[in-house]
Amino acid sequence: MDKEFRNLPGVDKVLADARMVRLGEEYPHDLLVEVIRERLETERRSIAAGKRCASLEKIVEAVLAGVDALEKPGLRRVINASGVILHTNLGRAPVSEATLAAMDAVSRGYSNLEFNLESGARGSRHVHVEEILCRLTGAETGLVVNNNAAAVLLGLTVLARRKEVIVSRGQAVEIGGGFRVPDVMRQSGAKLVEVGTTNCTYAADYEQAVTPRTAALLRVHSSNFRVVGFVREVGIEELAAIGQKYDLPVLDDLGSGCFLDTTAFGLAREPTVQQSVRAGAALTFFSGDKLVGGPQAGIIVGEKSYVDRLKRHPLARALRIDKTRLAGLAATLRHYLREEATAKIPVWRMIAEPPEEIERRAGLWAKTLGNAARVVPGETMVGGGSLPGGSLPTFLVAVGGGKKGTAAAIARKLRLLETPVIGRISEDALLLDPRTVLPEEDEIVVRALQSLADNLK
């Protein structure tokens, strides 16, 4: 073993390798020395475990690979062929060109984020989306924070700390990713008062729970599940009427926050923000990167007296949104004002894409693989806590159907490409859905499939 240890090269010897010298022109000396030392330490441990010392060649290669890994961005673009439009693990909504341009413009240089150009005095970051939000939703005013979880936490903290909030038992839910209504409630310092049963809650249940300590009535959209059968819920209009009767604000956590009529696309009816405002919710909360189709944000619209209290609270400062996403969100919202959402916002382009067009694209993808792939009808999920259980008809490319394990192996190959392509596996076939892939990404998918073709044909 001692002999093996003696074979271990010194740092200088590794550094003297021609490829390391070239690397040294690009990277700081200290960084290379650090990576080499770590590698040699690994070797030392492996020798101590009874292994033979690796060759200098192998050690240099490992160091090169280590530096290469540092270069590769951990967070990078992938192609979403999974058939879930708002896939939280894949970053939810891709944004429009105009949104990107707006984010780019305020990131490159300075901006009037909190500077009033008219007066030359200090301004507020909130003004940049306020008016658009009001026009779109009919609300008195609006406020944007980091994400919807932050928006709900802020609302409950400001309005209901050390008081009670009444929620239907069927809505004390977990949305996923750690957002549980009872936990957020506890964090805000509000006491959750559950009423009704898992499947049925009536107006009287809310009314009987009102006490002098009640601060608000909360509705939560059951984003990611559906209760079927004998179900009774109190709608937002009726809840608002109860709120009015007892002089209590109604808080509506919509989650997805939709502006358009989803039934026009053959989907179930997703509650819209406009409906909540019209019904009389004091505050309505929703995400910027679900069905709105913009950057991550938590949007709050509603009555000025309540929104102003939220704005003034110190927590609003801690949960504030940055200039980049604020500019991007305003650009996304403008698409709705111009009634061009289905042409410009990627998630709505996906929802609105005709099946014939998807079938055509699926055909192009499948062609690259010859007999190893076929086009089959299937379903696209909207996802992202919207339209639970709802789906759109689509056409899928099915690869490697039949032999067990083939589909998983192909899926892995596609995941490990320079630009990963993510599909889903069902019944031993890898399924790729063109609906969730931007048309301008088709070329990348075709190239990815071509790289598989030789192994499959």
Ligand SMILES: *Cc1c(COP(=O)(O)O)cnc(C)c1O
């Ligand atoms: C998604 C969702 C949230 C959390 O929103 P984020 O923007 O992810 O923080 C909260 N409530 C409901 C009902 C949701 O669907």
